[in-house]
Amino acid sequence: MASTLVVNVLDLLRRAGAEKRVDVVAAARQFDFADSRIDDNADVEVAIELESSSTGIVAHGAARVGWTSVCRRCLRPVAGTVAAEIDEVFSREVPKHRRESDESVVAADAEPLIGDQIDFTLPVREAVLLAVPDAPLCRDDCPGLCPHCGADRATTTCSCVTFVRDERWAALDALRGTLDDAVE
Template structure:
């Protein structure tokens, strides 16, 4: 299927992340600022950290008409929910990400010379910010979030949180090579 034919099959975007660019009139140099509050739906993030579902996210962007399309720059900020990668405790936070994305006009040189997944597209004078926000979010969020920078995690023996176990927490370990002797003669290495 040719790129030109696939452009005809593109679905008109809809939803809270969609921006109408008709005000720009495809005249390079014109710009418009958009500020809106979007409630998150679905999965925006990584396994251990994400934008909090059902929470309000602040979107503040500038849409600039350029020769090849609409350049979007701005920020998206909102609350996050996470699970600590060391101790597994749930915690909340905030994230602000920068978004920069070119949305190519149909039949522009950029539209004709790039694959469908390389550059976002303007469809029926509308742009859908959701994929660009998701992509920016994935690179901005830590892949191993921590509840605190000095989180000590869990004891590998009993699974207790080091923060709750105290500094004297230990487990008696025995070299497996001595286990047979202990069974035969009893006691521990320190007693013998």
């Protein structure tokens, strides 16, 4: 079965200003994310608007997919949905020169348009992997785990004492540190 993310753009290339919309729901495994945060069976909803210009095709849209991870403070499971932005320019020709002042610098970053098809698999894959959070929180004010005993401070109170440092003792502590070092 042909990938539905491969879009035929022949009709767009024939007329500058022509538009096309791509609406595809594809299984995550199709993108080969190889990322524990995205389930292979998850649906990736891809919606992209294509518009042709004299130099190529501009693609703008988003890919939505659910993810699961763990809170970076308390290690509780966290889940969410990202809407990864897709912004790609596909150029009929790859410019040989890149000039800083030139408007076509944007086009210089364009993907070459080979044939009359665009495969959105890779652009979607890259955008999604960038959009899924690396270190999420279960909630903004998650108190996390106690650094001493590992108790979950959102549900329990442990008996560990949080040491509040008194500046008057700081100099003595420093001196004691030097003495300890000398003994070793």
